[in-house]
Amino acid sequence: MPIYHKQGNIPPKRHTQFRRPDGELYSEQLFGTIGFDGMSSLLYHHNRPTMVKDIIKSTDVSPKIAMEKHIRSLKLVSFKTEPKDDFLEAREPLLVNNDVHIGVAAPKLSMTEYFYKNADADEMLFIHKGSGVLRTIFGKIPFEYGDYLIIPRGVIYQIDFDSTENRIFYAESFTPIYTPKRYRNWFGQLLEHSPYCERDYKLPQDLETYTDMDEHLMKVKKQGVLHEMVYEGNPFDVVGWDGYNYPYGFSIHNFEPITGRIHQPPPVHQTFETSAFVICSFVPRLYDYHPKSIPAPYNHSNIDSDEVLYYVDGDFMSRNGVAPGNISLHPAGIPHGPHPGAVERSIGQQGSEELAVMIDTFKPLMVTENAMKLDDGDYYKSWLNS
Ligand SMILES: [Fe+2]
Numbered sequence: 001m002p003i004y005h006k007q008g009n010i011p012p013k014r015h016t017q018f019r020r021p022d023g024e025l026y027s028e029q030l031f032g033t034i035g036f037d038g039m040s041s042l043l044y045h046h047n048r049p050t051m052v053k054d055i056i057k058s059t060d061v062s063p064k065i066a067m068e069k070h071i072r073s074l075k076l077v078s079f080k081t082e083p084k085d086d087f088l089e090a091r092e093p094l095l096v097n098n099d100v101h102i103g104v105a106a107p108k109l110s111m112t113e114y115f116y117k118n119a120d121a122d123e124m125l126f127i128h129k130g131s132g133v134l135r136t137i138f139g140k141i142p143f144e145y146g147d148y149l150i151i152p153r154g155v156i157y158q159i160d161f162d163s164t165e166n167r168i169f170y171a172e173s174f175t176p177i178y179t180p181k182r183y184r185n186w187f188g189q190l191l192e193h194s195p196y197c198e199r200d201y202k203l204p205q206d207l208e209t210y211t212d213m214d215e216h217l218m219k220v221k222k223q224g225v226l227h228e229m230v231y232e233g234n235p236f237d238v239v240g241w242d243g244y245n246y247p248y249g250f251s252i253h254n255f256e257p258i259t260g261r262i263h264q265p266p267p268v269h270q271t272f273e274t275s276a277f278v279i280c281s282f283v284p285r286l287y288d289y290h291p292k293s294i295p296a297p298y299n300h301s302n303i304d305s306d307e308v309l310y311y312v313d314g315d316f317m318s319r320n321g322v323a324p325g326n327i328s329l330h331p332a333g334i335p336h337g338p339h340p341g342a343v344e345r346s347i348g349q350q351g352s353e354e355l356a357v358m359i360d361t362f363k364p365l366m367v368t369e370n371a372m373k374l375d376d377g378d379y380y381k382s383w384l385n386s
Pocket of ligand 1: 307
């Protein structure tokens with residue numbers, strides 16, 4: 001997040017003496033995700049952040065692959081996944097490769113018994129249903145329907161839900177999730193042609209600081225294994241921090257669509273990027289206004305990327321028979337395009353109320369056993385005339 005932000009109390013000069021009311025030094029921690037080279041923050045802990053007391057359990061949570069190599073378009077009915085009480089147990093990885101794990105979760109309960117951090121992956125949580133507060137060592141981020149929550153790897157967090165009705169579409173990215181570079185100037189400021197600007201971000205606020213020395217359970221995901229560790233002292237013991245590396249939120253409803261006289265290509269919907277995939281937002285917008293325009297997209301041969309679409313709301317104009325919570329996978333190697341009738345249907349229409357999140361990966365995705373349980377079976381034939 002290339003915006004300088006701070007919360008709480010910090011010393012006027014970095015790496016200098018900064019003392020607690022009882023005279024002891026606070027513990028300073030540099031927190032970055034690209035060695036000492038990328039964006040980072042400096043945090044000041046009441047206690048040492050290194051006090052591991054015990055490692056009590058390690059559980060393999062790596063995805064189980066059902067189809068490693070394939071060329072079948074899929075439609076997954078993700079709302080068929082059973083809601084589960086626990087935030088982590090509710091996660092169902094569906095489409096995965098070495099760069100990203102894409103999945104859904106329907107957690108019912110807030111995370112109160114433990115703290116969590118993903119040591120491997122930046123997390124993108126897209127909130128389809130539910131609301132609450134993401135509580136982190138950097139502060140709180142209230143969230144609601146339509147929010148993307150971007151959580152850099154290593155951020156310790158808990159999540160509070162307002163109700164038990166929650167649906168999340170998520171991506172765990174093994175390279176950092178950034179805003180698109182072409183929308184930033186050489187200082188990192190978002191440019192005038194960017195579909196959103198700095199005012200649209202939900203930055204961490206209301207820093208929580210607890211100084212108890214009780215034992216606390218921490219679950220750390222690393223290399224596909226969930227390690228359960230006991231820490232001495234409360235992980236939320238930060239009295240202040242500043243810098244550029246921290247979690248934030250952004251609402252899909254604040255994405256300003258880019259439109260034109262003729263059909264605009266998918267990159268106009270791009271919202272985030274990594275070195276291995278992009279995340280795009282399809283939002284309600286006016287259609288193309290050339291008198292002979294065709295608002296539906298042309299067929300395109302995605303020979304080099306897999307396309308995942310998560311349908312959120314509204315009628316998706318280029319597809320037949322998709323509903324909220326459906327996920328389509330259009331794999332690399334074969335072209336895809338509008339469904340039969342969709343091109344003619346789109347002509348003369350003024351606009352769309354469609355809302356969807358798209359992830360295009362540059363390497364093929366494998367299909368998990370979880371995904372096969374949601375597969376509708378014959379979506380790949382849905383471009384035939386009858
Ligand atoms: Fe496409």
